[in-house]
Amino acid sequence: MNWLLDLNPDEWNAVRLSIKVATVAMIASLPPGILIALLLARGRFWGKTLLNGLVHLPLILPPVVTGYLLLLTFGRRGPAGAFLAEHLGIVFSFRWTGAALACGVMGFPLMVRAIRLSIEAVDRKMEAAAGTLGAHPLWVFATITLPLILPGLIAGAILSFAKAMGEFGATITFVSNIPNETQTLPSAIYTFTQVPGGDAGAIRLTLISIVISMVALVASEVLARRVGRRMDIE
Amino acid sequence: MTLSIDISHRLGDFAIEANFESAGRLTALFGPSGSGKSTLINLIAGLIRPQKGRIVVDGRVLVDTAAGIFVPMHKRRIGMVFQDARLFPHMSVAGNLRYGRWFTPPSERYANIDAVVDLLGIGHLLDRRPAKLSGGEKQRVAIGRALLASPKLLLMDEPLASLDEARKAEILPYIERLRDKTKIPIAYVSHSVAEVARLASDVVVLSQGKVAAFGSTEAIMQRLDLLPAEERGEGGAVLNARVLRHDEAFGMTVLGSPAGEIRVPRLPRPAGALVRLRIRARDVMIATEQPAGLSALNILVGTIAAVRPGIGPTVEIAIDCNGAIVLARITEQSKHSLRLALGRKVFAVIKTVSFDDTTTGLGLPVEADG
Numbered sequence: 001m002n003w004l005l006d007l008n009p010d011e012w013n014a015v016r017l018s019i020k021v022a023t024v025a026m027i028a029s030l031p032p033g034i035l036i037a038l039l040l041a042r043g044r045f046w047g048k049t050l051l052n053g054l055v056h057l058p059l060i061l062p063p064v065v066t067g068y069l070l071l072l073t074f075g076r077r078g079p080a081g082a083f084l085a086e087h088l089g090i091v092f093s094f095r096w097t098g099a100a101l102a103c104g105v106m107g108f109p110l111m112v113r114a115i116r117l118s119i120e121a122v123d124r125k126m127e128a129a130a131g132t133l134g135a136h137p138l139w140v141f142a143t144i145t146l147p148l149i150l151p152g153l154i155a156g157a158i159l160s161f162a163k164a165m166g167e168f169g170a171t172i173t174f175v176s177n178i179p180n181e182t183q184t185l186p187s188a189i190y191t192f193t194q195v196p197g198g199d200a201g202a203i204r205l206t207l208i209s210i211v212i213s214m215v216a217l218v219a220s221e222v223l224a225r226r227v228g229r230r231m232d233i234e
Numbered sequence: 235m236t237l238s239i240d241i242s243h244r245l246g247d248f249a250i251e252a253n254f255e256s257a258g259r260l261t262a263l264f265g266p267s268g269s270g271k272s273t274l275i276n277l278i279a280g281l282i283r284p285q286k287g288r289i290v291v292d293g294r295v296l297v298d299t300a301a302g303i304f305v306p307m308h309k310r311r312i313g314m315v316f317q318d319a320r321l322f323p324h325m326s327v328a329g330n331l332r333y334g335r336w337f338t339p340p341s342e343r344y345a346n347i348d349a350v351v352d353l354l355g356i357g358h359l360l361d362r363r364p365a366k367l368s369g370g371e372k373q374r375v376a377i378g379r380a381l382l383a384s385p386k387l388l389l390m391d392e393p394l395a396s397l398d399e400a401r402k403a404e405i406l407p408y409i410e411r412l413r414d415k416t417k418i419p420i421a422y423v424s425h426s427v428a429e430v431a432r433l434a435s436d437v438v439v440l441s442q443g444k445v446a447a448f449g450s451t452e453a454i455m456q457r458l459d460l461l462p463a464e465e466r467g468e469g470g471a472v473l474n475a476r477v478l479r480h481d482e483a484f485g486m487t488v489l490g491s492p493a494g495e496i497r498v499p500r501l502p503r504p505a506g507a508l509v510r511l512r513i514r515a516r517d518v519m520i521a522t523e524q525p526a527g528l529s530a531l532n533i534l535v536g537t538i539a540a541v542r543p544g545i546g547p548t549v550e551i552a553i554d555c556n557g558a559i560v561l562a563r564i565t566e567q568s569k570h571s572l573r574l575a576l577g578r579k580v581f582a583v584i585k586t587v588s589f590d591d592t593t594t595g596l597g598l599p600v601e602a603d604g
Contacts, residue, residue, distance in 0.1 A: 132314040135308055
């Protein structure tokens with residue numbers, strides 16, 4: 001067991017960074033994820049199919065392509081990257097924030113799908129009942145819709161987190177593989193496999209990566225079951 | 235309180251054109267399925283926006299398409315009880331009950347949670363989840379939830395339709411109490427003669443999206459031709475009676491009605507209590523002479539006030555008994571052989587056992603009877 005936890009500072013940083021990147025990617029994706037899922041589940045507008053396709057693009061495209069597109073758009077000289085850097089001081093290229101962006105984008109379709117399904121399963125009659133009780137549509141969303149889709153939200157968030165923990169192609173293409181800044185677990189493992197005698201390190205990080213994934217999965221199961229029991233939908 | 239409706243709305247090839255004004259305690263919107271009664275109630279609640287028309291509740295204009303007024307449902311303060319209770323599954327019974335209170339301005343909150351819980355007998359359910367309730371309990375909680383939003387009008391959309399007879403019998407007294415003990419006007423959608431005769435003060439009869447008739451329950455229930463075919467057998471006179479005394483030896487209750495004394499199976503009500511009695515037209519026999527040696531206990535004397543053709547080989551005879559009309563449905567042949575004609579003195583014979591729980595309800599307070 002000791003040799004497993006006997007990580008050098010760089011390796012620890014990779015673990016810490018991965019968790020940070022995945023958490024930020026998950027949390028930052030939630031609001032737009034809910035919004036887009038709502039639009040896709042309930043909206044009736046021109047271009048809905050297009051939006052749906054756009055959301056699912058990262059799922060079908062090779063991750064390298066997604067990463068390269070991110071580099072073109074959010075890189076220093078990209079239109080969105082230059083704007084954000086100049087006006088909001090947010091820089092993505094070769095920063096851990098860029099890794100979070102890449103991971104968030106890659107996990108986005110999975111999150112939207114899970115939330116969309118749960119929104120479609122909500123009985124809209126419940127919302128109408130809340131409306132007749134005097135609740136403004138925004139309150140109806142906050143007090144009825146949101147609690148009813150909570151299991152879907154949890155599932156979507158965990159999927160996004162898991163995807164972020166494993167994301168490699170888009171991240172390395174967009175923000176490269178810089179230790180302590182953009183070197184997440186998969187990148188670190190990849191680096192180990194590229195140098196002679198790196199096997200021990202690669203295995204250590206692989207095991208850690210398995211443990212983190214399992215913990216996230218079990219936590220989501222427990223959470224979902226708890227919510228389900230509280231809800232007790234017939 | 236008055237509810238004034240003048241609406242025209244088209245849904246596919248179904249059109250609803252309704253125009254009526256009711257000031258009753260409990261106005262029944264009555265008609266067969268597909269007659270547009272649920273659409274009408276959804277229009278009043280604001281769940282549907284009408285293409286044309288006006289809806290005014292107690293002087294407040296909720297919809298006026300000509301003036302471009304459409305008050306959204308959450309601002310209408312109109313309570314709704316749905317057929318499928320629609321309790322929020324993620325909240326306890328208490329949470330469901332309190333939900334509407336949040337959105338009611340404190341100055342307009344008149345409903346008291348303890349009083350409502352007591353009225354509906356749901357005190358023992360407060361900590362439970364909706365999924366753990368029976369159908370009847372759910373519906374009572376749904377009524378309480380609507381009441382606690384302190385509505386200005388309460389709409390009930392076939393609240394008993396999905397329940398079995400035992401559950402219906404369990405809830406009906408609560409709705410009667412709601413009608414008599416609170417001041418909230420109620421609009422009640424139903425296709426059941428039994429429910430309407432028992433609960434309503436006024437009835438709007440809907441047929442194919444149009445108002446076929448509007449009037450007091452007593453008047454409408456005599457118009458057997460207005461009742462849906464499958465419910466026609468349930469139609470008949472509705473009398474407002476009072477408990478005179480109980481005949482404990484034989485397990486009966488003697489009611490005093492304008493038409494005379496009527497014996498019914500023992501009612502669990504004290505002497506003096508108001509009872510609303512429905513006498514099914516098919517349960518009434520007619521004799522031209524004072525019958526003797528007959529098992530039936532109720533014999534009312536009257537004169538024939540109207541003879542109307544009925545369905546198939548039947549005729550409907552309206553008998554004026556001291557000013558109260560009792561309706562009989564007999565065969566054309568009996569009418570012929572007894573030579574029944576307007577103005578003739580006859581005896582209306584009604585078996586005591588033809589009365590049951592569905593035909594003997596709690597009477598409306600006198601002032602509401604008008």
